[in-house]
Amino acid sequence: MGSPPADDGPGTAGRCILHVDMDAFFAAIELRRRPELRGLPVVVGGRGDPTRRGVVATASYEARRFGVRSGMPLRVAWRRCPEAVFLPVDFAHYAAVSEQVKAVLREFSPALEDAGLDEAFLDLTGSARPPEAVARAIKRRVRERTGLTCSIGVGPNKLLAKLASDMDKPDGLTVLSAADLERRVWPLPVRRLQGVGPKTEARLETLGVRTVGELAAVPESELTAHFGPAHGRALHEAALGIDDSPLVTTWEPRSVSRETTFQRDLRERAELERRLDALAAAVAAHMAAEGRVGRTVTVKLRYADFETHTRGLTLPAPTADPGVIARAARACLDRFPRTRPVRLLGVRVTGLTRQAAEAGRSAPAGSEPP
Ligand code: DCP
Ligand code: CA
Numbered sequence: 352m353g354s355p356p357a358d359d360g361p362g363t364a365g366r367c368i369l370h371v372d373m374d375a376f377f378a379a380i381e382l383r384r385r386p387e388l389r390g391l392p393v394v395v396g397g398r399g400d401p402t403r404r405g406v407v408a409t410a411s412y413e414a415r416r417f418g419v420r421s422g423m424p425l426r427v428a429w430r431r432c433p434e435a436v437f438l439p440v441d442f443a444h445y446a447a448v449s450e451q452v453k454a455v456l457r458e459f460s461p462a463l464e465d466a467g468l469d470e471a472f473l474d475l476t477g478s479a480r481p482p483e484a485v486a487r488a489i490k491r492r493v494r495e496r497t498g499l500t501c502s503i504g505v506g507p508n509k510l511l512a513k514l515a516s517d518m519d520k521p522d523g524l525t526v527l528s529a530a531d532l533e534r535r536v537w538p539l540p541v542r543r544l545q546g547v548g549p550k551t552e553a554r555l556e557t558l559g560v561r562t563v564g565e566l567a568a569v570p571e572s573e574l575t576a577h578f579g580p581a582h583g584r585a586l587h588e589a590a591l592g593i594d595d596s597p598l599v600t601t602w603e604p605r606s607v608s609r610e611t612t613f614q615r616d617l618r619e620r621a622e623l624e625r626r627l628d629a630l631a632a633a634v635a636a637h638m639a640a641e642g643r644v645g646r647t648v649t650v651k652l653r654y655a656d657f658e659t660h661t662r663g664l665t666l667p668a669p670t671a672d673p674g675v676i677a678r679a680a681r682a683c684l685d686r687f688p689r690t691r692p693v694r695l696l697g698v699r700v701t702g703l704t705r706q707a708a709e710a711g712r713s714a715p716a717g718s719e720p721p
Contacts, residue, residue: 367482368598369473370504370512371456371489374521376469378411379499380448381438392435394419394428399439401429408440412521448497454704455492459485461605464509464598470516472509474598486524510594511536514543532592537564544589551578551586566590607645609633610697616655617693627684628677630698635673644669644706648676650683651697659695662686669704676700 373379377395382388392414397405407428410419417432428435449468456463462474475482486503493501502523504515514536515525527535541563542552554577560566566574567590575583588594609630617623627650638645649663662683670676680698 365476365507367475367478368506368509368512369475369482369486369489370466370506370509370516371452371471371473371493372502372504372513372516372520373452373469374500374502375409375411376499377409377440377445378414380445381441382411383498385438388436392417392419392432393438394425394432394435395438395440396425396428397440399437401425401437410435448499450705451497452493452499452501454706455496456489457704458492459489462598462600464600472512472598474600483524483526490522490524508592508594509596509598510545510589511592513545514539517543529592533564536592537562537567537590539563541566544586546582546585546589551582554578555586563590605703606699606701607634607637607641607643607703608697608699609637610651610695612653612695613693617696620689623684623693623696624681626696627680627698630696631677631680632673634698634700635671635676638671638700638703642706643703644671645700645704646670646702647700648679648683649699649701650680650687651695651699652684652687652693653695655692655694657694660687665702669702671706 378393381393381395390413391411393411394401394407394414395409396407397403403425405425407419407421407423407425409421410428414428414432414435417435419428419432419435425437429437445468452469453463453465453471456471456473460473460475460478464472466472475485478485482505486505490501490503493499500522502516502520503525504512504518505524505526506512506515507529511527511529515527516523518525518527518535540552540561541547541555542549544563544566547555555561555566558569558573558577560569566586569587569590571584571587574586577583578586611626611630613626617626631648646669647663647665649661651659651661653659664679664683666675666679676698
């Protein structure tokens with residue numbers, strides 16, 4: 352007890368977790384479609400009318416300077432910052448943008464914990480690239496695709512990664528290892544730890560504990576006496592930067608494929624193309640039903656003598672369009688030497704990501720398969 356955890360920071364054998372947190376999320380989205388409001392205090396909440404009931408969902412950093420905070424009644428925000436621009440909450444729009452952001456994150460790691468509309472954890476353990484480089488690439492791609500900034504924290508667990516993402520907002524990138532605990536985490540107020548709400552904060556204050564470092568100095572037995580065994584232990588471990596909790600990931604398929612073995616071996620190009628189109632259509636329909644798009648189309652071909660080959664093609668952009676997938680599959684088919692009869696044909700799409708709801712809605716209607 353009490354001994355600091357071994358340094359299992361990024362780059363060594365330990366876990367490598369990223370926490371991605373969008374900056375002033377709802378407000379940043381509103382500013383994207385109302386650029387004339389940039390630089391002004393903007394408050395997003397309720398119906399956007401501070402004379403009516405409702406609370407602040409979020410505020411631009413300019414409005415926060417006046418003391419406007421999430422959860423505050425709009426009326427109070429109005430009193431603190433009368434010149435603020437008040438906007439209504441457009442939840443459906445934010446959810447669509449959130450999907451776009453998550454789709455970008457899934458391109459970097461399939462091990463993703465969706466932690467809310469505007470944040471997620473990513474597991475990069477074992478990644479060959481340094482986590483800082485991946486984090487910079489994520490920030491760049493999120494900005495390219497959505498025009499929004501995020502702050503990223505890198506750490507050996509979820510606890511430290513989440514603390515890190517909040518250390519350099521907005522547009523920040525912070526790496527925390529267990530070795531940084533004393534210098535960078537212990538000065539923080541206990542409230543910043545996950546699992547410390549207003550009630551726990553108040554009870555810790557009666558014990559003379561306000562900072563994480565002060566919490567770390569309290570014997571575990573004292574914490575369990577006050578908070579019970581589970582919560583006491585969790586507080587003790589959090590203060591020491593210990594967190595073994597796994598990411599709660601949702602399972603994501605990596606590919607969608609269909610293949611057919613023919614009743615009789617096929618030779619004719621036209622017949623092969625017809626079969627290929629049908630397979631491409633089935634794959635595309637499955638992807639569309641699952642809300643997924645993919646980038647790489649691969650065709651598998653087995654000759655009558657069982658010799659099997661594949662040819663693949665990566666598209667410029669992910670798609671679930673049956674026409675695009677069928678054309679890519681035909682282009683792959685053209686690259687097989689067609690000398691022998693064929694007994695099996697397959698189409699697979701990999702590089703799957705979730706289709707951003709917004710992109711889906713604004714996309715032109717899918718072209719018909721040829
Ligand atoms: N939100 C809300 N009501 C709250 C808190 C938050 O509706 N009481 C919404 C609005 C936020 C989003 O959730 O935009 C994310 O909340 P955060 O607390 O992460 O705050 P922001 O993303 O707005 O700002 P920050 O840059 O500090 O992360
Ligand atoms: Ca946020």
